[in-house]
């Protein structure tokens with residue numbers, strides 16, 4: 427079966443009772459066991475609800491199929507998945523090579539928490555050639571962390587080449603694949619060891635639930651991830667696992683619409699005088715387009731635009747004039763959103779000039795013509811504020 431069909435009909439765990447289309451939402455901390463021997467038989471029985479019940483198992487099986495993974499762990503948020511996977515694979519004295527364009531809370535976790543446990547993080551520029559990134563790997567380098575496209579500024583990485591080079595040196599690879607949603611890009615098939623995503627975004631798809639996942643192929647890596655979840659005591663609610671499974675059913679059709687509308691809006695923006703550049707890897711001629719075309723089967727609705735150089739008030743005027751786009755963090759839901767990225771870029775090690783104010787857009791499921799009219803209104807406000 428092809429990927430869109432598999433999202434609708436993933437393998438299902440078999441259980442007793444009436445077979446509905448969706449799993450039961452079973453709630454419970456205590457699990458009642460049939461006899462004394464079963465109390466300590468963790469191999470044959472779920473002995474405690476923290477490990478997850480029916481809906482969790484159904485979600486894990488479906489995500490394994492999506493990611494082509496041997497195992498998937500669930501976490502209470504995307505940040506928890508990133509933190510949990512890093513804690514599971516790093517140890518004191520190790521060095522982590524982290525992409526400089528990583529999601530900002532990923533960086534905060536490395537600098538604040540991993541550092542306290544004796545793990546040093548070095549940030550690398552995703553636009554460096556593969557050999558130069560490999561050249562940064564030393565005897566202490568345990569893992570290479572990627573995010574492609576990068577948060578806010580959408581730099582693409584040559585993931586298969588980096589994964590192969592890291593593997594040859596015994597360095598583990600992890601990727602934050604939230605943009606690819608496990609569907610547009612399959613990291614494990616490209617040689618990456620751990621595929622992470624915030625299910626909060628496209629898999630959930632409705633801006634109403636948090637969850638993260640870590641998928642692995644190698645049994646040794648999978649066992650470490652699982653031990654990490656068990657040791658940290660993480661568990662997710664059955665209702666949320668159910669909501670994520672529901673989101674998976676429509677992931678393909680929603681992503682298609684987000685991706686198509688995103689390109690319509692991106693192409694329109696490219697033709698506007700007030701827009702200096704559009705950073706969208708699926709846009710022909712954009713930075714990273716060739717890598718995207720080679721490795722991805724589609725695009726989502728998240729990209730950025732660079733406004734013409736103007737005082738910061740003009741970027742604010744642009745955002746304040748928007749009526750359909752909400753101003754807010756996160757993305758992947760049905761609704762369009764916008765944020766100003768400049769304050770977040772300041773934490774990066776490598777300060778790049780994008781040539782003007784960077785604004786990130788999430789294109790939702792609205793009619794793109796309405797979104798373009800909204801952006802037209804915002805560009806008029808920008809022009810008036812910039813005084814040109």
Ligand SMILES: *Cc1c(COP(=O)(O)O)cnc(C)c1O
Pocket residue numbers: 503504505506529577602604605624625626627636637638756
């Ligand atoms: C939102 C996001 C996360 C974190 O997800 P939460 O579920 O909000 O914790 C991680 N990575 C990227 C790229 C994100 O955009």
